[in-house]
Amino acid sequence: MQRRQFILAAAAGLAMPGLARAAADVQGPVRIVVGFAPGGGTDVLARVIGQKLGVMWNTSVLVENKPGATGAIAAAYVAKQPPDGTTLLMAHVNSHAIAPALLDVKYDPRADFTPISMVGVTPNMLTCRPEQKVRTVSDIVALCRQKPGKISFGSSGIGSAQHLALEMFRMQARIDVVHVPYKGSGPLVADLMGGQIDYAFDTMTAATPFIQQGKVIAIAQTRLKRAASHPNVPTLAESGFPGLDAASWYGLVGPKGMPPALVQRMNADVNRVLAMPDVAERLKSFGAEDSGGTNQQFSAFIASESTKWAKVVKDAGVKAES
Incomplete structure (x- = not known):
């Protein structure tokens, strides 16, 4: 046995x-x-x-x-x-x-x-159309404070990472803005270029082709460090919002x-x-x-x-x- x-x-x-x-x-x-x-x-x-x-x-x-x-x-x-x-x-x-x-x-x-x-x-990116004259983070904050509840920011949808990046920015800057949600990046970029909204938080993936074509301007990105693919675009963290990582x-x-x-x-x-x-x-x-x-x-x-x-x-x- x-x-x-x-x-x-x-x-x-x-x-x-x-x-x-x-x-x-x-x-x-x-x-x-x-x-x-x-x-x-x-x-x-x-x-x-x-x-x-x-x-x-x-x-x-x-x-x-x-x-x-x-x-x-x-x-x-x-x-x-x-x-x-x-x-x-x-x-x-x-x-x-x-x-x-x-x-x-x-x-x-x-x-x-x-x-x-x-x-x-x-990263996500804060963007605007080329015709937009106010295109630095500090100037955008100043503009929003001059016109509370008037400046619009688009995102790819309620509860999206881009929407919450806007909310983090809004809370830290202590500004009152209008959030305009879209169903995805496509219609968001179309309305941004058409002037229906003032600014947008979009994915870097979706925004990059339009940035390369000169149709959209990159203002800031939302990680603590700059992405290697966009070394000349400052982060929000280095633009007066330390710790903002979205x-x-x-x-x-x-x-x-x-x-x-x-x-x-x-x-x-x-x-x-x-x-x-x-x-x-x-x-x-x-x-x-x-x-x-x-x-x-x-x-x-x-x-x-x-x-x-x-x-x-x-x-x-x-x-x-x-």
Whole structure:
């Protein structure tokens, strides 16, 4: 009896490395769910990363768009999927930090997901049209104080990262302004160029092509440091608002309960993809920095962002659209 138990134990021991390897294998096809429409920054990043991962994993990696509720619909969907690595989410500051503080979402951004890797952090930008004469941060603040409740600032929607960047700016500057929400960056930029609004907070990804064409002027960016892709655009932090940090970010997560070996495999592979020269150049063009790192670092980042944006929503009195 003892000999039989020894043989079974030995066989189990020999099988363990194989089981560990199997647990780390990515079984496809894999879906990366995006909570926004095709063509936006989140969607483009998911497709860039997904194409490279598909080659690494020798399987198809498909991007599936489930737009709505600033990413919350997609997040709620992924939270209910099996934790086998076949369904991932390109998480976003909206889905995992802002929406839970603003909406009655059907998931817990920390408890219901397995963080895999940060993909990138992107500043938002304060912009205006070329005809606008007042185009420095200090002059804008002075103008808003001269005309309280008259100067308009657009964003890509109520509760968006860009809206909350405006709210942080408004609260720190102690100014009274008009917020004009749009359904995305497209109509926002169109009205900014057309003169229907005075200023806009937009994503760096969306604003950059118009800045390069001279159709929009970049006034300031919203991270603590200047993005390498826009080295001549000052930050709000260096323009009289120390500590103002209002960035958008993206990262891969899966449902809770994913096998640790699989998470480590995926994290390592995402980091390899992010280090590829063509991918790094693409990320730089979006203003995306601070990519990669461990899944533990990404988990801690999500927790800190959740706390930060919940406070901004509360302090600014932001309410969801009725």
